[in-house]
Structure formats: structure tokens, C-alpha cells
């Protein structure tokens with residue numbers, strides 16, 4: 147799995163909506179890719195702030211904007 151695929155699955159990963167195999171692939175990617183690990187940590191923190199630790203479904207709009215931000219961040223990080 148490359149960075150782009152990881153970012154694409156990131157919201158599912160955070161929501162816990164992935165099957166075990168895909169989840170494992172993403173976790174393996176984090177071991178070798180510090181940038182993606184950083185992105186997921188920051189995203190988790192952002193969601194925690196938004197939701198105050200309650201498991202809340204992300205509204206579609208917020209989810210899209212989050213994705214956009216992540217893609218930008220990743221592009222900057224890998225330049």
C-alpha cells in the first residue's frame with residue numbers, strides 16, 4: 147500500500163470500518179512511513195477535539211474537508 151492509498155482509507159481506518167486485512171496493511175505502512183503515522187495521529191487528535199472523546203459519526207462534509215486537508219498536508223510533506 148502506498149501513501150495515497152493509506153490516506154484514502156484513513157477515515158475508514160479511524161472510524162474502525164476496515165476489514166482486518168486492510169487495517170493490517172495500513173498499520174504496517176505506519177511502521178515504515180513516519181509521515182502517514184504523523185497524519186493519522188494529528189487527525190485522531192483533531193477528531194478527539196471535535197468530538198470530545200465521544201464516538202460520533204463524522205458528518206460527510208467534515209469528512210471531505212478533512213480528506214482534502216490531509217491530501218494537501220501529505221503533498222507538502224513528500225515534496
Ligand SMILES: [Zn+2]
Nearest residue numbers: 148149179182
Ligand atoms: Zn505513507
